[in-house]
Amino acid sequence: MIRALYAGALLLSCVLLIPPARACNVEGYEPTDIEYAEVVVVGEVKNYRVVPNDAFSEQIRKSIEGGTAPEWQRKRYFEDIASGTSPGGYYGRFEIAVDKVLKGRAGKTLSVTLADWIIPHVGDDSSRLPKHLASKRYVIALNMPDAGSAIGHSADAQLLTVHMNYCLGPFMGHPDFEAAIENYQQWLREQGRKHPSH
DSSP states (O other): OHHHHTTTSSOSSBOBSSOOOTTSOOOOBOGGGGGGOSEEEEEEEEEEEEEEOHHHHHHHHHHHHTTOSOHHHHHHHHHHHHHTOOTTOEEEEEEEEEEEEEESOOOSEEEEEEEOOOBTTTTBOOOOOOSOOOSSEEEEEEEOOOTTSSGGGSTTTTSEEEOEETTTEEOEEOTTHHHHHHHHHHHHHHHHHHSOOO
């Protein structure tokens, strides 16, 4: 059993620093979840800020003017404009001072984004994007944003974004999780030596 092979790690589940929604019956991220990430780093978060998704707002405006937007989007757009809210929503942007690369390739500094997220099927579309993010060390898993997502239509679509599970939230864990990931990677290397591909 895979868990037993890295049971000596300090943590076997990622302690998220942004709490997941209670509606999802899940325990938390595990080291195996790095398989879904392109890049995994350990580093210090710096200069976190929340920015409006102006590029996506402009796309929505154009679709309304072109008559292709659904009625709910038209209504939401004008409600947002009236309240001074960005129709395209918001996302986080910050830099990572990278101490260690656990997967993929990364320089000493990364500029990345953090998408807002909702919990599916619970009737709650409120924002879960944190207003503040402590400047400390995290283990962070990253991917290129999905081209069809809101952040994929942002001005920062070319940046890596924090890997997201919509029940667990962003993959940003306590740095002690690094040990569990490294043990898992070591187990994978050992399995590769025992069972080389033909």
